[in-house]
Amino acid sequence: AAAPAPKPAKKYLTYEERAKLATNPTASKLFNIMATKKTNLAVAVDLTRKQEVLNLADSIGSEICVLKTHVDIIDDYDQDFVHQLEQIASKHNFLIFEDRKFADIGNTVKYQFESGVYHISKWAHMVTIHGVAGPAIIDGFRDSIKQTGAGLLLLAQMSSKGSLCVGEYTNQMIEMGKQNSDAVMGFICQERLESMSDNFVLMTPGIQFNSKGDSMGQQYNTPDYVVKEKGTDVIIVGRGIYQNSEPKSEAIKYKQAAWAAYESRLN
């Protein structure tokens, strides 16, 4: 028998095309921002004083599509911080991503998302969830998301050493996303898998030019590797930018590298 024909190379769509296929409103909005601003760079700002976060956001805002926060590490968090951050996001046209990693039962995450001192549902365009508690976690977000159009990002793979987000677990997250594609805007992952359809945004943390890892299990890849070789959409850079003495010029370097990788994969 003849050898099977080689599989055709994966055809990548543009972010403009993906915006039209998106099934969650924030996914569509994000693809459009990426196309308009020509950036697929998200920056994680893990600083613990609100003024530091705001200063960095304003400084790099023109270079990014998404700012990723952990509001629960900010020592002087208050509602004024959120108001100012929203103004900066609006001025620079980026989205706010609270990386809360919700991971409880539906009834609990509903309160964690909507209540407490943070009222995350009121200001975050997107949040991360772990599907480990089962698909009903998504029901905890549905009421609020119906009103705001916010997006959930399911953790399908993680960048840390020994992560259990692998194999069959990853497959189940993709399935959970597909069955809830009104609420789920995409995946946190390390690679594009065939089962991840074009309506989803694929975001990849653990990106840094010059480091192999930290002392607590974090592992790093480069922008070119994850966007061109692994086919994900948005790079998330943390310490490589916010700990750099010149974060703005460093952000430009990451933006250019990730965008070049995106353009290159279209050809």
Next chain:
Amino acid sequence: AAAPAPKPAKKYLTYEERAKLATNPTASKLFNIMATKKTNLAVAVDLTRKQEVLNLADSIGSEICVLKTHVDIIDDYDQDFVHQLEQIASKHNFLIFEDRKFADIGNTVKYQFESGVYHISKWAHMVTIHGVAGPAIIDGFRDSIKQTGAGLLLLAQMSSKGSLCVGEYTNQMIEMGKQNSDAVMGFICQERLESMSDNFVLMTPGIQFNSKGDSMGQQYNTPDYVVKEKGTDVIIVGRGIYQNSEPKSEAIKYKQAAWAAYESRLN
């Protein structure tokens, strides 16, 4: 060939004996409190006003070994809440369990545990973690735990429908606990598995006398079933007590049922 001899019934140790085997200081403390107060009841207080939480804690404090909180759903949370809760815990001799379900990389959970507006490391005797990010998450807690002796509870199984904390995932959580038994005090689980050694406290949520579940995937069992049939140590009751019009008398019923199940399994 002769039929294999039936396995001898599992020999259960007393909580006093377990206190001596515990490898984490808070596990030992908790076993001793359970033995002294004759209660293996933990109550989850998912109320959103601090005075409601404090009132309930004071009202049922004499009946419980642990009060489980989600401080991030309390709308008027402040440091005074923590001070008052600590006084009530001290007065009634129970431990405070913040059910945060940490689930990020080591560097991030370190900040989430120690910093922000909550400073959880300063007042929680125990916290939950998901091991999904890999074992290095535990390194994020180690500095703080060395000083305070606090305990980590690993989520080995969950009570919600379709949970992915099952099978090989559960086995890996038990292994992660064993390899970090200085920091890990026990497991959140639905049953005692053979590989869970006697130094660990086994705590089981999703307990209610009269309900089969909620609309968001929660599923319930009775105290007798999980302590006697399934061999876990501490029952965690939430809505069955804090939503009851007479929480104190209801707490006594749960306490008696769970303690009778414990005594019965010793014989």
